[in-house]
Amino acid sequence: MIDSIFDSIFDVFGKFRREAAIDYFDLCHNCDTNTLVTDGGSLVTVMKVHGLQAIDGENEWREAALAIENALKMLFNREGVTFQWVFEKNDHKTLQSLIDATAPNYKAMRDLDLDIKDIMMENIAVNREFVCYESSYIAIWSDLRLIDSQLAKNRIRENSEHALNLDLLLKECPNIFGVISELMVKHSALVEEFLFAMRRGRLDLKELSAHEACNAIKLQYHEGTNRDWSPMLIGDRRHLRTITDGEPNADGSELFWVPIKKQVANKPIEYTKPGVVKIGENYSKTGVVEVFPETLKPFRTLIEKIDKNIPFRLSFKLRSGKGKLWALRQTIFAFTQFAHADNSRVVAEMQKLEANKESVPSIRLSMSFSTTSLQVDKLEYYYSRIEQAIQGWGSSYVTEDKIDEHAAFCSTVVGASANSSLPETYAPVDDVVKLLPFDRTSSVWDHGFTLFRTLQGKMFPWAAINTLTRPAIELYIARSRQGKSVLSNSILMGLVLGGGNVELPYSCTIDVGPSSVGVHQFIKDRLPEHNRHLVETYVMEFDNGDYINPCQKYPCVDSLFPFQREFLHGFLMLLCQNSKGESHVDMEGYLDALISEVYAHKAEESPTEYVAGLEKGVDEWIKNTQFELNPDTNWREIELALGEADEWDLAGRCAVYSSPVLSEFRDVSRQSRSLERTYGDEMDGPGAEFRKRVEEASKKYPVFCKHSTKSFAESRLRTIDLQNVLTKDENIGPRQNGLMFNFALYVGSGDFMISKNCLYQIENRFKPHYEKLIARIRALPARLFVDEFHNCGGLRQTVANVEKYFREGGKWGINSALSSQSFVDMTDTMIGQATSYFFLGGVSREVAQKMKEKFSLSESDVKALTDGTVHGPKRDGSCLLYVYKTQDGQFSQTLKFAAGKKLLWVNSTHPEDLTLKEIVTKELGTNDCTTALAEYFPSGTSVDEVERIKASGESTGDILEMIKDRVVESFRLKNQAA
Numbered sequence: 001m002i003d004s005i006f007d008s009i010f011d012v013f014g015k016f017r018r019e020a021a022i023d024y025f026d027l028c029h030n031c032d033t034n035t036l037v038t039d040g041g042s043l044v045t046v047m048k049v050h051g052l053q054a055i056d057g058e059n060e061w062r063e064a065a066l067a068i069e070n071a072l073k074m075l076f077n078r079e080g081v082t083f084q085w086v087f088e089k090n091d092h093k094t095l096q097s098l099i100d101a102t103a104p105n106y107k108a109m110r111d112l113d114l115d116i117k118d119i120m121m122e123n124i125a126v127n128r129e130f131v132c133y134e135s136s137y138i139a140i141w142s143d144l145r146l147i148d149s150q151l152a153k154n155r156i157r158e159n160s161e162h163a164l165n166l167d168l169l170l171k172e173c174p175n176i177f178g179v180i181s182e183l184m185v186k187h188s189a190l191v192e193e194f195l196f197a198m199r200r201g202r203l204d205l206k207e208l209s210a211h212e213a214c215n216a217i218k219l220q221y222h223e224g225t226n227r228d229w230s231p232m233l234i235g236d237r238r239h240l241r242t243i244t245d246g247e248p249n250a251d252g253s254e255l256f257w258v259p260i261k262k263q264v265a266n267k268p269i270e271y272t273k274p275g276v277v278k279i280g281e282n283y284s285k286t287g288v289v290e291v292f293p294e295t296l297k298p299f300r301t302l303i304e305k306i307d308k309n310i311p312f313r314l315s316f317k318l319r320s321g322k323g324k325l326w327a328l329r330q331t332i333f334a335f336t337q338f339a340h341a342d343n344s345r346v347v348a349e350m351q352k353l354e355a356n357k358e359s360v361p362s363i364r365l366s367m368s369f370s371t372t373s374l375q376v377d378k379l380e381y382y383y384s385r386i387e388q389a390i391q392g393w394g395s396s397y398v399t400e401d402k403i404d405e406h407a408a409f410c411s412t413v414v415g416a417s418a419n420s421s422l423p424e425t426y427a428p429v430d431d432v433v434k435l436l437p438f439d440r441t442s443s444v445w446d447h448g449f450t451l452f453r454t455l456q457g458k459m460f461p462w463a464a465i466n467t468l469t470r471p472a473i474e475l476y477i478a479r480s481r482q483g484k485s486v487l488s489n490s491i492l493m494g495l496v497l498g499g500g501n502v503e504l505p506y507s508c509t510i511d512v513g514p515s516s517v518g519v520h521q522f523i524k525d526r527l528p529e530h531n532r533h534l535v536e537t538y539v540m541e542f543d544n545g546d547y548i549n550p551c552q553k554y555p556c557v558d559s560l561f562p563f564q565r566e567f568l569h570g571f572l573m574l575l576c577q578n579s580k581g582e583s584h585v586d587m588e589g590y591l592d593a594l595i596s597e598v599y600a601h602k603a604e605e606s607p608t609e610y611v612a613g614l615e616k617g618v619d620e621w622i623k624n625t626q627f628e629l630n631p632d633t634n635w636r637e638i639e640l641a642l643g644e645a646d647e648w649d650l651a652g653r654c655a656v657y658s659s660p661v662l663s664e665f666r667d668v669s670r671q672s673r674s675l676e677r678t679y680g681d682e683m684d685g686p687g688a689e690f691r692k693r694v695e696e697a698s699k700k701y702p703v704f705c706k707h708s709t710k711s712f713a714e715s716r717l718r719t720i721d722l723q724n725v726l727t728k729d730e731n732i733g734p735r736q737n738g739l740m741f742n743f744a745l746y747v748g749s750g751d752f753m754i755s756k757n758c759l760y761q762i763e764n765r766f767k768p769h770y771e772k773l774i775a776r777i778r779a780l781p782a783r784l785f786v787d788e789f790h791n792c793g794g795l796r797q798t799v800a801n802v803e804k805y806f807r808e809g810g811k812w813g814i815n816s817a818l819s820s821q822s823f824v825d826m827t828d829t830m831i832g833q834a835t836s837y838f839f840l841g842g843v844s845r846e847v848a849q850k851m852k853e854k855f856s857l858s859e860s861d862v863k864a865l866t867d868g869t870v871h872g873p874k875r876d877g878s879c880l881l882y883v884y885k886t887q888d889g890q891f892s893q894t895l896k897f898a899a900g901k902k903l904l905w906v907n908s909t910h911p912e913d914l915t916l917k918e919i920v921t922k923e924l925g926t927n928d929c930t931t932a933l934a935e936y937f938p939s940g941t942s943v944d945e946v947e948r949i950k951a952s953g954e955s956t957g958d959i960l961e962m963i964k965d966r967v968v969e970s971f972r973l974k975n976q977a978a
Contacts, residue, residue, distance in 0.1 A: 021265035046213035049136035051442030053891035057860030067201020080145030104499030122900035286408035293394025305389035449494035471810020476819035478840035483878035508748035512788035536715035904940025932971035
């Protein structure tokens with residue numbers, strides 16, 4: 001009854017008690033791009049802590065703890081330093097953080113006019129279930145005690161004299177003369193040394209700019225702040241404010257900069273009941289740890305005790321405390337609380353402090369926490385749950401009635417003030433380290449369509465092409481059914497939706513089977529009609545009526561560009577090998593000379609004569625222009641004329657016929673006197689061997705032997721399925737499979753390699769076109785993904801070509817990726833060049849040890865691969881080991897990846913699922929087909945239902961037709977109900 005009356009009285013008076021938070025902030029202005037200045041002249045830098053860039057194993061934890069201990073010892077081996085670490089976890093912010101992470105992808109989707117909003121929303125919804133927003137910030141203050149006291153006094157006096165010399169002293173403006181240059185130098189060195197020490201422990205930190213720091217501070221103070229808010233700082237362009245009465249205020253301060261504290265803490269505080277304050281629409285309650293843990297436990301043990309749906313923020317503030325005589329009494333009192341045991345324990349702690357006071361500095365430690373809610377009742381519940389968790393975190397004691405509510409709340413805001421009115425405890429650095437939140441795994445990127453999450457439930461957005469892992473080269477090691485196809489296709493979709501994309505990027509996927517066809521077809525169907533030709537799905541056959549000439553050149557160029565010549569040489573070398581991979585000892589030099597002769601012969605002595613009717617567009621151009629046809633007019637002449645007329649599409653069609661084909665290589669080989677003089681014409685010579693292999697190829701591989709009828713030049717997204725042209729035959733397999741992989745690699749992605757180095761071969765009159773072509777290709781992202789590489793692992797020429805992409809592709813911005821079921825297919829060159837490894841599916845200890853040696857894995861990585869941590873698809877997604885390399889070293893994380901039911905259907909490659917998708921699409925159309933199947937079969941496949949119907953004898957007719965009818969009916973009924 002008494003409490004109720006008191007609350008009512010407090011509520012009445014609380015309405016009249018509204019305070020500005022600036023009394024609890026001391027931020028004044030900025031002195032450079034990254035440093036803020038307090039009212040007293042101290043300097044403060046704010047850093048964002050991304051987290052620990054390693055699996056949180058025992059060794060990694062110890063290394064990180066040691067790094068932080070060394071960093072803090074470095075900071076506190078001097079007076080004048082304050083340190084704050086603020087950790088926040090807030091599930092109420094999760095949805096917005098997911099939207100923010102994929103916002104650039106959403107914009108790209110709209111700019112590309114790609115209708116996949118349903119997939120975007122599903123991607124966010126799936127991850128919303130498993131992810132919880134968290135953030136971590138560090139602030140470091142340096143005050144005047146950091147420099148010589150007499151120097152500080154002199155500088156203060158000099159700066160005051162500068163201020164007095166101003167004609168107008170603005171009392172409400174930041175005092176720009178309050179900054180001491182020597183302190184700036186010391187502070188900058190201190191921050192740089194701290195960052196270096198932390199990164200040695202694989203902790204990923206980013207020093208925030210002054211604008212970013214103010215934004216982070218304001219968002220922590222008032223959650224309702226617009227996330228894009230930015231302060232007005234010294235150095236920013238600004239406009240003078242208009243005064244309502246037409247006159248400036250007393251000192252004219254409104255004409256200049258507003259102090260930072262007035263900008264970030266402009267929302268008034270409202271006291272609603274004891275311990276509770278209201279800022280904007282949010283109620284907040286803060287507690288303080290008055291007696292610190294008896295048993296020091298890692299931070300993660302505290303997090304595990306707090307429910308995911310409870311928002312909270314924890315602040316650890318450390319202040320210099322060494323070397324002050326007055327601190328002795330406080331230290332005795334503090335250690336009485338810290339140990340809360342008998343006097344002998346206190347004496348022991350004091351002796352330890354005395355023994356370590358030089359090597360292990362003691363610091364003043366305060367800890368506060370806050371929680372927030374839109375409803376007071378929920379707020380009290382949240383607070384009690386957090387209080388229980390902290391009390392159980394090593395027998396701590398929490399208080400809320402000995403503090404100013406607003407001061408306590410502001411103490412949980414990063415960088416608000418170096419001062420502290422909270423209870424403090426003296427403790428050695430090595431003890432304090434164990435309490436800090438350094439064991440939260442890192443999320444390295446802020447944006448990305450592919451949304452991983454750490455095992456701690458932290459969002460880990462990822463994009464193949466980024467600024468950190470350059471060049472972007474990925475290796476995937478995954479046994480069958482471990483989720484690799486879904487992941488790689490999601491990454492492809494992320495490439496298409498890359499931030500800033502206004503055109504489709506270039507991508508080539510070399511696959512064995514239809515695993516990549518689904519996502520390509522899905523993207524094609526969701527594009528506008530006029531852009532669907534930019535997506536190509538092609539199943540290669542030996543003799544399906546299509547011809548792709550491996551010898552084709554670019555229009556208006558008489559020879560091959562270097563990258564084309566290198567491919568053709570390797571292709572012909574493979575063609576000339578026997579089943580054991582052997583060829584004539586002189587074959588390499590012979591082919592090099594032959595290629596030069598063939599193209600010179602084609603251009604100068606034997607150009608292909610023009611035949612009307614083959615290319616209607618060319619025929620029409622000739623008819624409509626003044627081009628004069630002669631009986632001996634050849635395709636090359638028309639091609640050059642079209643190039644001069646800037647009709648490059650038609651010139652490209654002419655280049656099809658002006659290029660040599662394999663049979664002409666055979667003819668030149670037989671007729672060339674220079675080749676005969678150099679290599680002889682014996683039956684066992686390289687020429688005879690070459691002609692024999694070409695004869696065989698023309699019969700076995702007709703797809704290579706005529707002028708091209710199939711081209712990928714106009715497409716951007718390409719997938720080439722080699723399933724029908726590969727063989728498991730031990731005798732002919734290596735050679736044939738090598739040919740097919742190399743050929744697909746070239747025709748699918750060869751144009752990615754064109755560069756300015758090619759311009760020297762081009763006549764000046766045609767250079768402007770090629771300069772534009774090269775600029776366009778270089779301006780767009782490009783990706784090459786070679787899947788199922790175990791089908792050609794060990795084939796020397798294929799491996800060499802892939803290694804070439806890995807070595808040189810990065811120079812041109814090409815993102816290369818390779819997947820295999822076995823890590824033994826990956827050479828040391830590939831592993832050395834790669835910047836990302838994805839390990840999907842667990843392995844035995846023996847295999848993991850071999851992987852450890854080959855990929856330089858840690859013992860914690862090996863443990864994750866062998867103890868069931870890494871696994872295939874489950875309800876909450878698959879779990880993989882991700883290893884990435886940056887300029888700072890090699891790091892690893894265990895990540896979870898969950899795909900939505902629509903994305904699973906997009907990626908489904910089971911024959912029965914493919915047939916079902918086809919017949920449902922005929923009924924409902926592409927968009928509704930995916931939705932209908934996902935709703936009816938949320939697992940992403942119909943296989944189990946098909947097997948059930950077969951076993952039950954439920955249908956004697958076409959099972960898939962029956963299932964189709966059910967899917968369509970269910971979808972239409974739901975739509976009618978909606």
